[in-house]
Amino acid sequence: MAYQDRIREARNAVGMTQEQLANKLGIATSTLNGYEKGYREPNISVISKILAILNIDANYLYQDEMEDLHISDFIINSNEQSLIKKYRSLDGYGRKAINNLLEVEYERCNTVIEEDTPLYITKPYYTVGASAGNGEYLFDDLDCTAISLPDTPLNNKADLVIAVRGHSMEPTYYDGDKLLVKKQSELNIGDIGVFIINGESFVKELGKDKLISHNKQYQDIHCSDYDNMITVGKVIGSI
Numbered sequence: 001m002a003y004q005d006r007i008r009e010a011r012n013a014v015g016m017t018q019e020q021l022a023n024k025l026g027i028a029t030s031t032l033n034g035y036e037k038g039y040r041e042p043n044i045s046v047i048s049k050i051l052a053i054l055n056i057d058a059n060y061l062y063q064d065e066m067e068d069l070h071i072s073d074f075i076i077n078s079n080e081q082s083l084i085k086k087y088r089s090l091d092g093y094g095r096k097a098i099n100n101l102l103e104v105e106y107e108r109c110n111t112v113i114e115e116d117t118p119l120y121i122t123k124p125y126y127t128v129g130a131s132a133g134n135g136e137y138l139f140d141d142l143d144c145t146a147i148s149l150p151d152t153p154l155n156n157k158a159d160l161v162i163a164v165r166g167h168s169m170e171p172t173y174y175d176g177d178k179l180l181v182k183k184q185s186e187l188n189i190g191d192i193g194v195f196i197i198n199g200e201s202f203v204k205e206l207g208k209d210k211l212i213s214h215n216k217q218y219q220d221i222h223c224s225d226y227d228n229m230i231t232v233g234k235v236i237g238s239i
Contacts, residue, residue, distance in 0.1 A: 003061045004038040010054040010061075011036075024053050119151035124160040125178070147178070154237050159183040161239070162194060162203075168218035169203050173238060179203065183233040194232040197223060203235065 034040030
């Protein structure tokens with residue numbers, strides 16, 4: 001409820017008409033009606049009279065407006081008091097100069113600063129390479145391009161990026177996913193890595209005695225002593 005409504009509420013509470021209150025205030029009834037309708041603003045003198053005549057206080061009259069304010073907005077420390085005193089001692093030219101400076105500084109302090117453009121790093125990218133299917137040939141005859149990645153801790157750990165081909169690792173990784181690979185020759189059981197077996201590359205989970213496909217429609221790969229298996233690295237994520 002706005003203060004205009006509270007004037008009308010308090011007036012009705014004491015059984016007073018607009019004309020009666022206007023007479024006590026020494027103003028026209030139309031002026032009081034404007035106060036209560038909100039298209040006219042009473043000055044401090046009139047407000048003081050309204051409070052006294054209707055036996056109400058300012059807290060009642062402006063309680064809704066006060067809810068949006070904080071007590072800290074009204075506390076002035078000694079330094080601020082000194083600045084106000086100095087400001088009041090200035091002439092028109094001095095006050096205008098201070099006002100202009102305040103506007104400039106206020107705008108500077110309240111302007112949203114755009115975040116810096118994120119930094120990027122470049123990694124080798126093999127568009128055809130790691131198969132999550134029946135095997136792809138890796139590195140030897142493949143073109144390597146460069147790919148730009150956001151400069152994040154995870155991306156920095158990767159040594160290269162390889163595109164997935166096939167569906168054998170779904171739902172973990174899908175055809176076309178770009179994998180972040182950290183080069184290392186030894187993986188732990190359960191790690192997902194990139195492996196080369198007899199010249200063909202695969203994305204698989206390392207099992208105890210096999211390479212595991214996550215898609216049950218694809219068989220796991222069992223390697224014998226006659227197979228030439230190389231561990232390229234560990235898959236640490238995707239982009």
